[in-house]
Amino acid sequence: MRLLYNNGDGNISLTKFLENDIPKYAILSHTWEEEEVTFEELQKGIGTTKTGYAKIRFCAEQAKRDGLQYFWVDTCCIDKSNSAELAEAINSMFRWYRMSTKCYVYLSDVSRTPVNIDRMAWESAFRKSRWFTRGWTLQELIAPTSVDFFSKESNRIGSKRSLEQQIHEITGIPKMALQGAYLSQFDDKERFLWIQPRQTTVEEDKAYSLLGIFDVQMPLRYGEGMASAFKRLEEEIDKLNKCLQDLRLSDPRDDKSRIEETKGGLLEGSYLWILETSDFRQWRNNPQTWLLWIKGDPGKGKTMLLCGIINELKKSLPKSTLLSYFFCQATNSQINNATAVLRGLIYLLVNEQPALISHVRKRYDQAGKALFEDLNSWVVLSEMFTNILQDPNLKSTCLVVDALDECEVGLPKLLDLIVQISSKSPQTKWIVSSRNWPSIEKGFNRATQKASMCLELNEKSVSAAVSTYIKSKVNWLAERQEYDIDTRDAVQRYLSSNAHGTFLWVALVCQELTSIPGWEVEETLSAFPPGLNTLYMRIIEQISTSRTAKRCKSILAVVAVIHRPITLDELPSFVDMPPRSSGNYKALAEIIGHCGSFLTIRDRTVTFVHQSAKDFLTNTAVDIVFPSGMPDTHYAIFSRSLQVLPTVLQRDVYSLRAPGTTVSQVEQADPAPLAAVRYSCLYWIDHLLECQSREELIGDLKDSGIVYSFLRQYFLYWLEALSLLQSISQGIVMIQKLEDLQFDKSPGLSAFIQDARRFAVSNRSIIEQAPLQVYCSALVFAPENSIVRKAFEKCIPSWIQTKPRVETNWNAMLQVLEGHTDAVTSVAFSPDGKQIVSGSWDGTVRRWDAATGQQLLPALEGHTDEVNSVAFSPDGKQIVTLHVSENWLVEGTTNLLLLPTRYRPTCEATWGGIIALGHSTC
Numbered sequence: 001m002r003l004l005y006n007n008g009d010g011n012i013s014l015t016k017f018l019e020n021d022i023p024k025y026a027i028l029s030h031t032w033e034e035e036e037v038t039f040e041e042l043q044k045g046i047g048t049t050k051t052g053y054a055k056i057r058f059c060a061e062q063a064k065r066d067g068l069q070y071f072w073v074d075t076c077c078i079d080k081s082n083s084a085e086l087a088e089a090i091n092s093m094f095r096w097y098r099m100s101t102k103c104y105v106y107l108s109d110v111s112r113t114p115v116n117i118d119r120m121a122w123e124s125a126f127r128k129s130r131w132f133t134r135g136w137t138l139q140e141l142i143a144p145t146s147v148d149f150f151s152k153e154s155n156r157i158g159s160k161r162s163l164e165q166q167i168h169e170i171t172g173i174p175k176m177a178l179q180g181a182y183l184s185q186f187d188d189k190e191r192f193l194w195i196q197p198r199q200t201t202v203e204e205d206k207a208y209s210l211l212g213i214f215d216v217q218m219p220l221r222y223g224e225g226m227a228s229a230f231k232r233l234e235e236e237i238d239k240l241n242k243c244l245q246d247l248r249l250s251d252p253r254d255d256k257s258r259i260e261e262t263k264g265g266l267l268e269g270s271y272l273w274i275l276e277t278s279d280f281r282q283w284r285n286n287p288q289t290w291l292l293w294i295k296g297d298p299g300k301g302k303t304m305l306l307c308g309i310i311n312e313l314k315k316s317l318p319k320s321t322l323l324s325y326f327f328c329q330a331t332n333s334q335i336n337n338a339t340a341v342l343r344g345l346i347y348l349l350v351n352e353q354p355a356l357i358s359h360v361r362k363r364y365d366q367a368g369k370a371l372f373e374d375l376n377s378w379v380v381l382s383e384m385f386t387n388i389l390q391d392p393n394l395k396s397t398c399l400v401v402d403a404l405d406e407c408e409v410g411l412p413k414l415l416d417l418i419v420q421i422s423s424k425s426p427q428t429k430w431i432v433s434s435r436n437w438p439s440i441e442k443g444f445n446r447a448t449q450k451a452s453m454c455l456e457l458n459e460k461s462v463s464a465a466v467s468t469y470i471k472s473k474v475n476w477l478a479e480r481q482e483y484d485i486d487t488r489d490a491v492q493r494y495l496s497s498n499a500h501g502t503f504l505w506v507a508l509v510c511q512e513l514t515s516i517p518g519w520e521v522e523e524t525l526s527a528f529p530p531g532l533n534t535l536y537m538r539i540i541e542q543i544s545t546s547r548t549a550k551r552c553k554s555i556l557a558v559v560a561v562i563h564r565p566i567t568l569d570e571l572p573s574f575v576d577m578p579p580r581s582s583g584n585y586k587a588l589a590e591i592i593g594h595c596g597s598f599l600t601i602r603d604r605t606v607t608f609v610h611q612s613a614k615d616f617l618t619n620t621a622v623d624i625v626f627p628s629g630m631p632d633t634h635y636a637i638f639s640r641s642l643q644v645l646p647t648v649l650q651r652d653v654y655s656l657r658a659p660g661t662t663v664s665q666v667e668q669a670d671p672a673p674l675a676a677v678r679y680s681c682l683y684w685i686d687h688l689l690e691c692q693s694r695e696e697l698i699g700d701l702k703d704s705g706i707v708y709s710f711l712r713q714y715f716l717y718w719l720e721a722l723s724l725l726q727s728i729s730q731g732i733v734m735i736q737k738l739e740d741l742q743f744d745k746s747p748g749l750s751a752f753i754q755d756a757r758r759f760a761v762s763n764r765s766i767i768e769q770a771p772l773q774v775y776c777s778a779l780v781f782a783p784e785n786s787i788v789r790k791a792f793e794k795c796i797p798s799w800i801q802t803k804p805r806v807e808t809n810w811n812a813m814l815q816v817l818e819g820h821t822d823a824v825t826s827v828a829f830s831p832d833g834k835q836i837v838s839g840s841w842d843g844t845v846r847r848w849d850a851a852t853g854q855q856l857l858p859a860l861e862g863h864t865d866e867v868n869s870v871a872f873s874p875d876g877k878q879i880v881t882l883h884v885s886e887n888w889l890v891e892g893t894t895n896l897l898l899l900p901t902r903y904r905p906t907c908e909a910t911w912g913g914i915i916a917l918g919h920s921t922c
């Protein structure tokens with residue numbers, strides 16, 4: 001941007017175009033009159049007699065009074081003859097107003113002189129001012145933090161703050177927006193309403209003036225008309241929203257509410273003690289202290305403490321400070337990994353300051369949602385995250401991450417990133433919490449200037465908070481269970497003397513007490529021993545002697561070994577439930593209620609009440625919950641899966657009828673036809689692999705066993721279901737895992753699995769898009785001798801009367817990898833055989849998962865012309881690409897290595913832009 005300054009000889013001059021290091025400046029907001037001074041005039045030093053020059057002089061003088069050397073006026077700071085500069089300026093204008101130190105609104109139709117100094121005299125003119133009717137002045141009102149209004153005599157009328165009520169009444173803009181709240185809090189419809197009564201001289205400007213309000217960018221096309229400009233604006237807003245939707249795994253704000261709710265609600269004020277501690281104050285007040293690490297044993301209340309701290313920070317941090325947070329939960333595979341942490345943190349940051357989305361959009365616009373999910377998502381997300389935190393426009397930022405110990409995948413990487421970023425982004429502060437884990441301690445060891453707070457060392461404060469918690473819980477219990485005063489006092493005394501500063505212990509005992517009648521409570525209290533593990537032991541012992549012991553223990557065993565939280569629809573597949581409970585969510589919830597306080601249900605999904613409960617069951621109580629060993633439970637899940645799947649899987653299970661129906665067109669019913677078998681579809685092979693020590697499995701894997709029988713009858717229906725569940729690639733990986741088992745004594749099963757893998761891999765792309773194509777193109781084009789084809793020949797639709805001539809057997813080609821848009825010139829396997837890299841004349845280098853054929857995004861771009869050769873480095877960590885005319889040296893070798901299978905893999909480049917992935921038998 002160019003700025004104006006007083007050049008000392010009484011004249012006003014322009015600075016050169018400033019890219020960075022923009023000094024503090026004031027900015028003018030006004031309505032255009034006939035005689036405005038232009039950029040050329042100011043450059044030539046003419047135009048000083050024009051009426052518009054008075055406004056520039058006013059701005060210069062007012063800026064000087066406010067101690068500002070520089071200022072900006074839209075009439076003369078943009079070279080409008082340069083269309084690129086004009087477009088850039090319009091796209092940046094909101095930001096320029098936002099970055100200004102002061103904004104002066106010059107109202108040429110409002111008079112305020114010493115004579116009409118009283119409010120009544122000027123207020124009516126103020127309310128009617130033309131300034132409130134113009135389009136561009138909307139962002140000039142909203143974007144700057146400090147806005148002062150001046151009359152035509154240059155007398156100050158008031159500020160955006162002091163005139164807030166009047167401005168709100170005149171414009172209908174909510175006060176929060178006037179106070180600088182992030183605009184993303186206001187929905188699109190509401191923001192469009194703000195511009196509706198306003199006018200612009202050029203019709204398209206009505207849409208263009210909203211670019212900053214919606215934080216989007218687009219090229220300007222004057223002459224396109226207002227309707228087209230608004231249409232393009234809406235498209236840009238949709239793209240932004242889509243990107244946010246894809247980035248969002250779960251909204252950390254909703255996670256926070258859910259966690260507070262499932263943990264029984266945050267006790268008001270129970271966390272205030274921490275704000276007064278020296279560690280917290282040091283973190284808060286010392287700019288050097290970038291990290292506060294809160295650590296403590298299980299159940300000490302760290303998560304709830306962080307919920308409280310977040311609430312406090314929301315209230316007390318300046319509005320301009322960004323606050324983003326994330327809660328890791330080991331029991332939920334969606335939010336138990338490092339990538340999810342970054343997605344959540346970025347999502348909230350972008351929600352607060354949408355302009356930051358540019359760091360995401362750079363890659364997202366090419367790659368789409370897969371960017372956040374494929375093998376490289378960590379690399380991509382950590383780069384985006386680093387760029388966001390280093391953005392020069394990022395205001396001070398506060399990031400909070402709870403339960404690092406529950407980040408089960410990628411914790412070391414996450415710790416490294418946090419420590420690295422601290423040195424690059426000094427305006428970012430972190431609060432993290434975790435258990436007292438040496439590995440986390442070690443991760444943070446390298447970081448200097450951190451504060452750490454151990455809850456065990458703050459015993460007095462924690463115990464005081466636990467006492468308040470006990471009081472509130474006992475009052476709640478006394479009311480609910482109708483305790484008399486003596487009982488209430490006895491409970492209060494018992495909890496106070498045995499809690500030892502552990503919230504969770506109190507919460508669990510109170511939960512257990514809800515099922516004991518008031519008159520029995522006093523004599524039962526001593527049955528709840530102090531200490532979490534001892535209490536858990538007492539609960540499991542109680543379950544073991546209850547009427548429903550068998551069922552409860554199998555529920556606990558299943559929930560402890562499954563790969564993701566299980567739903568109420570899925571659970572009855574694995575545990576014998578009373579006959580009439582199926583589909584009766586209330587009954588199922590009651591049954592789960594018998595499992596003591598170990599489990600909780602939310603949104604029809606069963607999870608552990610706390611990670612420590614799962615740890616207890618799988619370690620201390622392993623012999624009670626898994627009397628025949630964990631493989632037994634895995635075996636039960638595997639074998640029951642194969643019993644229940646045939647009861648649901650069938651051809652066209654969603655009654656789609658039209659074979660071309662794509663997955664995105666499928667409407668989800670509630671409950672969905674596959675609801676009960678979703679888990680089984682996706683994990684039956686994993687559980688099979690986890691119970692290989694079981695003898696029964698030997699029989700199951702014979703040609704006469706259940707696995708072969710299931711595949712022969714249901715393989716295609718299973719593929720259809722996997723497609724409906726958008727998990728074909730996961731299915732292929734499962735089949736490959738099965739194939740890796742040795743089936744020397746089951747030639748039929750072995751051959752079927754090999755054929756099934758060929759069938760699935762060859763048709764992955766089409767089945768992934770349209771589930772019913774599994775019976776059409778996939779089957780019809782399978783080779784004559786394909787075992788799958790023969791087994792399911794009857795499924796080929798009868799309307800396909802003339803079938804194509806197909807090969808007799810599967811040929812050497814495994815799969816066609818489609819994606820390049822021009823000839824593929826070079827391909828190579830990675831040294832471990834897991835990836836394929838390809839270079840093409842389309843100028844891109846792409847990578848593929850060798851097992852499934854799925855493209856690994858994003859494509860590597862950077863070459864401006866065709867790529868002639870590609871190779872992995874011998875360690876597989878780098879890819880070398882060659883463009884012949886640039887004469888680069890290729891180091892290392894192109895590696896066509898053996899995969900650890902029976903085949904020698906080959907992949908062949910083709911002129912048609914596709915890659916043929918195949919094998920030749922050794």
Ligand SMILES: Nc1ncnc2c1ncn2[C@@H]1O[C@H](COP(=O)(O)OP(=O)(O)OP(=O)(O)O)[C@@H](O)[C@H]1O
Pocket residue numbers: 262263264265266267268270271296297298299300301302303304305403434435469503504505507610611612
């Ligand atoms: N401030 C609080 N207000 C209300 N309930 C609380 C509070 N602190 C703790 N609790 C209760 O104690 C239980 C354990 O607390 P929390 O989950 O915060 O512990 P934690 O230290 O994070 O445990 P872990 O390290 O094992 O995850 C919660 O489920 C809740 O019932």
